[in-house]
Amino acid sequence: MKKVLVSASILSSDFSNLYYDVNDVVLSGSDWIHYDVMDGNFVNNISFGVSVISSISFKINAFNDIHLMINEPLKYLDDFLKCNPNLITLHYETIEKNKIKNIKEYLNNKNVKLGISIKPNTDIPYDILNDVDLILVMSVEPGFGGQKFIDSSLEKIKKLAQYREKSNLSYLIEVDGGINQETGNKCVKVGADVLVSGSYIFKAKDRKEAINKLKELV
Numbered sequence: 002m003k004k005v006l007v008s009a010s011i012l013s014s015d016f017s018n019l020y021y022d023v024n025d026v027v028l029s030g031s032d033w034i035h036y037d038v039m040d041g042n043f044v045n046n047i048s049f050g051v052s053v054i055s056s057i058s059f060k061i062n063a064f065n066d067i068h069l070m071i072n073e074p075l076k077y078l079d080d081f082l083k084c085n086p087n088l089i090t091l092h093y094e095t096i097e098k099n100k101i102k103n104i105k106e107y108l109n110n111k112n113v114k115l116g117i118s119i120k121p122n123t124d125i126p127y128d129i130l131n132d133v134d135l136i137l138v139m140s141v142e143p144g145f146g147g148q149k150f151i152d153s154s155l156e157k158i159k160k161l162a163q164y165r166e167k168s169n170l171s172y173l174i175e176v177d178g179g180i181n182q183e184t185g186n187k188c189v190k191v192g193a194d195v196l197v198s199g200s201y202i203f204k205a206k207d208r209k210e211a212i213n214k215l216k217e218l219v
């Protein structure tokens with residue numbers, strides 16, 4: 002059985018009780034914690050930044066997955082490197098693609114992986130797949146939690162998995178937005194490795210069960 006990784010998005014957590022709520026999800030079995038940084042510019046919402054992430058990321062026993070939905074991400078890269086990240090994901094739409102190889106080298110030298118994310122209407126950038134550790138397929142328009150999964154994301158995941166196989170590459174495929182047991186199952190079947198999930202996990206009556214249901218997908 003294929004091992005599925007779960008990355009819980011803190012956007013749906015109880016901000017008045019942030020560390021405890023996030024740690025509860027870690028103790029319930031979430032492998033990764035997903036931090037959605039939004040600048041009110043690249044997306045129509047403002048979330049949180051370096052100081053909020055740092056208040057959790059050093060204290061939990063999980064892989065720190067930072068998703069930057071911001072314009073000019075390179076300007077802030079060194080700031081986010083101070084947040085104890087394991088992975089930093091930038092949006093393909095916000096960077097010049099000829100810089101990606103160098104960014105990966107820069108991050109990998111600091112033991113941090115590089116992810117590149119694509120919005121629902123962005124085509125797969127095949128020419129950069131050699132230079133990323135992970136590709137994040139957005140299955141909703143970025144900006145808000147609790148939206149409905151866009152079905153056409155499945156075709157993208159499938160193509161990314163086929164291309165990886167054919168080209169002998171090893172990037173991970175992560176999917177983000179509208180993930181629950183049903184949509185997560187479909188994503189894993191076509192090749193996804195990491196499922197980001199916010200509302201489905203944080204609002205579940207039994208978080209352990211919700212996370213296990215995502216992980217048990219074949």
Ligand code: DX5
Binds near residue numbers: 141142199201
């Ligand atoms: C959306 C964010 C997602 C979001 C997922 O812009 O990138 O990570 O929090 O939330 P759910 O799982 O509720 O769709």
Ligand code: ZN
Binds near residue numbers: 035036068177197
């Ligand atoms: Zn996200």
